Amino acid sequence: xxxxxxxxxxxxxxxxxxxxxxxxxxxxxxxxxxxxxxxxxxxxxxxxxxxxxxxxxxxxxxxxxxxxxxxxxxxxxxxxxxxxxxxxxxxxxxxxxxxxxxxxxxxxxxxxxxxxxxxxxxxxxxxxxxxxxxxxxxxxxxxxxxxxxxxxxxxxxxxxxxxxxxxxxxxxxxxxxxxxxxxxxxxxxxxxxxxxxxxxxxxxxxxxxxxxxxxxxxxxxxxxxxxxxxxxxxxxxxxxxxxxxxxxxxxxxxxxxxxxxxxxxxxxxxxxxxx
Numbered sequence: 001x002x003x004x005x006x007x008x009x010x011x012x013x014x015x016x017x018x019x020x021x022x023x024x025x026x027x028x029x030x031x032x033x034x035x036x037x038x039x040x041x042x043x044x045x046x047x048x049x050x051x052x053x054x055x056x057x058x059x060x061x062x063x064x065x066x067x068x069x070x071x072x073x074x075x076x077x078x079x080x081x082x083x084x085x086x087x088x089x090x091x092x093x094x095x096x097x098x099x100x101x102x103x104x105x106x107x108x109x110x111x112x113x114x115x116x117x118x119x120x121x122x123x124x125x126x127x128x129x130x131x132x133x134x135x136x137x138x139x140x141x142x143x144x145x146x147x148x149x150x151x152x153x154x155x156x157x158x159x160x161x162x163x164x165x166x167x168x169x170x171x172x173x174x175x176x177x178x179x180x181x182x183x184x185x186x187x188x189x190x191x192x193x194x195x196x197x198x199x200x201x202x203x204x205x206x207x208x209x210x211x212x213x214x215x216x217x218x219x220x221x222x223x224x225x226x227x228x229x230x231x232x233x234x235x236x237x238x239x240x241x242x243x244x245x246x247x248x249x250x251x252x253x254x255x256x257x258x259x260x261x262x263x264x265x266x267x268x269x270x271x272x273x274x275x
Contacts, residue, residue, distance in 0.1 A: 055181035077200035080170030089148035098154035127186035130195035140266035155183035201255035
């Protein structure tokens, strides 16, 4: 059984058009699990919610409940390299936590999570993709005709809106993209020795400045009227924020279109399933 893991409902929609005979199944609160078919293969598609805890919990749920052959982690991401452009695919050959380590007065050192192995604590600075899955992912990217890159992707529990910070992260990690779930899902999969690959489509380029968009977020406990009143005020007091939000929305749609095309090719060709 193939498992597809993403964060948000709109990322989940990018796979639904690819699957046949879909139906909703039980999932933990806040998550949505859709089962379907590609040819005669069973496929699970789970949206977990945003962030590392949600991704880790969702992955654990799938592995405990189903006989998963491999996991494809997918969704949108922000570029950390000037060579990675809007709508491009990034195939992660390595997933790295960008915010797990040791903090001290002199700075911050990335260590990755500490896992117990043979009675001792071993730190894992990164989680490399399963080589066979990476080659299948690369072959599907070639067949899709979409522009793609292979390289490191970092996972942080923050949305990185500032271009200067993205430049810093890209240089520090020599990474191509940043997102919020991949390394956590990979960690759980790796602990169970389940093959995995992560594929991201770029929704915003390195130079894009989206500082201020946090003002538009909807928080738990807010009424719908309160949200719309806040956004209405911003159209007057800070119209640039609204313009940047529309730019990000357009970028997300472009990225999701690339993902839909790619996932259709990957699921057919990686497993030699006829269209």
